[in-house]
Amino acid sequence: MPFDLTTAQILGFLLAALLVTLAPGPDNLSVLGLGMARGRRAGIGFGLGCALGCFTHTLWASLGITAVLAASEAAFTALKLAGAAYLCWLGWQALKSPGAKFASGARVPDVTPFAVYLRRGFVANAINPKVALFFLAFLPQFVPAGSAHAVAQAAVLGLVFAVQTVLVFGLLGWFAGTVGGWLQRRANFGRRLDQATGVLFIGLGVRLAMESRA
Numbered sequence: 273m274p275f276d277l278t279t280a281q282i283l284g285f286l287l288a289a290l291l292v293t294l295a296p297g298p299d300n301l302s303v304l305g306l307g308m309a310r311g312r313r314a315g316i317g318f319g320l321g322c323a324l325g326c327f328t329h330t331l332w333a334s335l336g337i338t339a340v341l342a343a344s345e346a347a348f349t350a351l352k353l354a355g356a357a358y359l360c361w362l363g364w365q366a367l368k369s370p371g372a373k374f375a376s377g378a379r380v381p382d383v384t385p386f387a388v389y390l391r392r393g394f395v396a397n398a399i400n401p402k403v404a405l406f407f408l409a410f411l412p413q414f415v416p417a418g419s420a421h422a423v424a425q426a427a428v429l430g431l432v433f434a435v436q437t438v439l440v441f442g443l444l445g446w447f448a449g450t451v452g453g454w455l456q457r458r459a460n461f462g463r464r465l466d467q468a469t470g471v472l473f474i475g476l477g478v479r480l481a482m483e484s485r486a
Contacts, residue, residue: 277425282432285414289433292410293440298359298476299397303441305472306389307448309366315448317386319441321393323434328398329407330430348401355399356481362392363473402483 293300299322307315397403411426 277428281414282429285429286432286436288410288414289436290440293437298400298480299393299403300441300444301472302393302396302476303444304448305468306366307445308451309468310384310389310449312446312449313386314384314389315445316442317389317445318393318396319445320438321390321395322397323393323437323441324390325394325397325400325403326407326430326434326437329404330411330427330434332404333407333411333426333430351399351401351404352480352483355396355401356477358395358399359477359480360474362396363470363475363477366470366473367467368470400480402480 299319303315303319303322306318407430411429414429
């Protein structure tokens with residue numbers, strides 16, 4: 273295997289990564305909420321953006337930049353508040369939305385470009401310092417101590433994490449969009465779903481703002 277990683281190590285990491293990704297957290301809750309409120313395209317786009325954000329955390333952890341967040345209260349606080357503000361902004365946008373509507377039994381198409389949801393998911397994940405610190409603590413557990421290829425091994429494992437996240441979040445977005453489409457056929461339910469998504473994003477932003485490095 274590349275860089276001295278064994279098949280057993282990669283499979284063990286993949287299993288742990290799947291469990292972490294499936295555990296309720298800001299990313300998958302956001303994907304579910306947005307998918308139900310705005311449809312499959314929104315949920316899948318946001319989920320793929322979150323998955324791509326994992327690449328930045330892998331890079332930061334591999335280069336040691338994440339260690340700066342762990343050591344510097346000021347750096348952690350600045351990034352934390354930026355992430356919290358961004359999540360609250362997404363929540364405000366959802367609260368202002370009139371909600372997805374149906375005409376003649378069919379959903380009125382969401383005109384928001386797929387790239388917008390992709391970018392929102394990427395930014396939401398990439399500027400979350402708690403995710404960065406998680407990667408800093410998580411990746412080394414699966415890299416052999418004293419390995420001459422530690423940075424490359426961490427990069428490979430980070431790629432594995434991101435790929436499985438793409439699959440899991442893509443399926444979550446698809447499922448949420450299907451359920452959301454059914455629910456939105458009820459009167460005014462589209463608006464309520466957008467409101468619930470807005471409250472979810474704002475709640476996640478507030479929670480992030482109150483997080484500590486520990």
